[in-house]
Amino acid sequence: MPMEWIMGLVGGVLIGTAAAIFLLVNGRVMGASGIIGGLVDGSGRSDWFERVALIAGLIIVPGIAAWAVGGSQTYLTSNWAVIIVAGLLVGIGTRLANGCTSGHGVCGISRLSLRGIIATAFYIGAGGLTVVLFKHILGVI
Amino acid sequence: MRSLVSFIVGALFGLGLLISGMTQTTRVQGWLDVFGDWDPTLAFVMGGAIIPMAIAWQFTRGRKPVLAASFPAPPEPRVGRNLVIGSTLFGVGWGLAGLCPGPAMASLTFGGAGGWLFVGAMFAGMLAAPPIRARLDQQLVPV
Numbered sequence: 517m518p519m520e521w522i523m524g525l526v527g528g529v530l531i532g533t534a535a536a537i538f539l540l541v542n543g544r545v546m547g548a549s550g551i552i553g554g555l556v557d558g559s560g561r562s563d564w565f566e567r568v569a570l571i572a573g574l575i576i577v578p579g580i581a582a583w584a585v586g587g588s589q590t591y592l593t594s595n596w597a598v599i600i601v602a603g604l605l606v607g608i609g610t611r612l613a614n615g616c617t618s619g620h621g622v623c624g625i626s627r628l629s630l631r632g633i634i635a636t637a638f639y640i641g642a643g644g645l646t647v648v649l650f651k652h653i654l655g656v657i
Numbered sequence: 658m659r660s661l662v663s664f665i666v667g668a669l670f671g672l673g674l675l676i677s678g679m680t681q682t683t684r685v686q687g688w689l690d691v692f693g694d695w696d697p698t699l700a701f702v703m704g705g706a707i708i709p710m711a712i713a714w715q716f717t718r719g720r721k722p723v724l725a726a727s728f729p730a731p732p733e734p735r736v737g738r739n740l741v742i743g744s745t746l747f748g749v750g751w752g753l754a755g756l757c758p759g760p761a762m763a764s765l766t767f768g769g770a771g772g773w774l775f776v777g778a779m780f781a782g783m784l785a786a787p788p789i790r791a792r793l794d795q796q797l798v799p800v
Contacts (some may be wrong), residue, residue: 520678520696520698521701522701523677523698524698524701524702524705525677525701525702527672527674527675527679527703527789529671529705529708529709531677531702531705531706532705532706532707534668534669534673535666535710536709537662537665537666537669538663539713539717539728540716541662541722541723541725542662542663542722542724542725543721543722543724543726543728543729545729545731546670548758549758549783550789552762554659554705557786566659566663566778567663569661569663570666570670572664572667573664573666573668573669573671574667574668574670574763575762575763576671576766576767578671578766579767580694580734581675582675582766587767588680588764588767589681589767590680590681590682590764590768590772591682591683591755592682592754592756592768592772592775593771596771596774598753598777599771599774599775599778600774601750601753602749602775602778603750603754603761603775603776603782604781605746605749605753605782606747606754606756606757606758606782607750607778607779607780607782607785607786608743608783608785608786609724609742609743609744609747610743610747610758610781610783611786611787611790612740612742612786612790613740613741613742613743613747614739614743616747616758616759618758622703622707622792626707626708626711626714627711627759630736631733631734632745632796635740635744638740638741638744639747639748640689640751641745641753642745642746642747643689643748643750644752646689646748646751647690648690651686651690651693652692655686657686
């Protein structure tokens, strides 16, 4: 089995363990878009400190880990127009759908939520078509 | 105490994203690129994450969270238009950049200016979502 797959599995178990702790201890669903979005639009004002604490861990700790191993890269496109359009779509879409890869994907599918399964089918389908169109046909990304 | 737990949860989440390669946009786009050089790593990440979480959901039955009054309500059965439209828009953005909200935050310290630009645009999109939702609910025929 290629090393990337093993690392994927190990990292995935860590993500799932994080979500499991958040559920069993704090009684909450670990959805990144919901936690961030509630701070951005003010709907999560009542528990803002917990949201900030989670996001702080999410930013700082991988930052330290990446620094400790000599740096990491995202290989994000340098095309700013693509970045802006993509960011807007991710922001609007995840809030309209009430969830993203972590909320609908990890937390939804694991409880066999129909909404989570359908959301995941649509964002993977749309993402696949987007890569085909913009990479192979238009050559933009 | 709940905030300390939240910090640890964020830390594990971020480490998992980094280790699994999900902060690398090329890996995510590689998973979506079924007609190119397909990269199945994301399936291992999803599978690995779903296993502990599925066990955790089983564990919630008849119990209470350690530091909260109750567990989240059961998922709403109605699928609805916003779920489908929203997930489709999200998928297009995810495919274009190879970033979703978790990895976008987790890579802020090493992702350069582009990473900050993406997060800025994502915040703008999140602010735009409630009025768009209100308009969708108002103008289109209910399904």
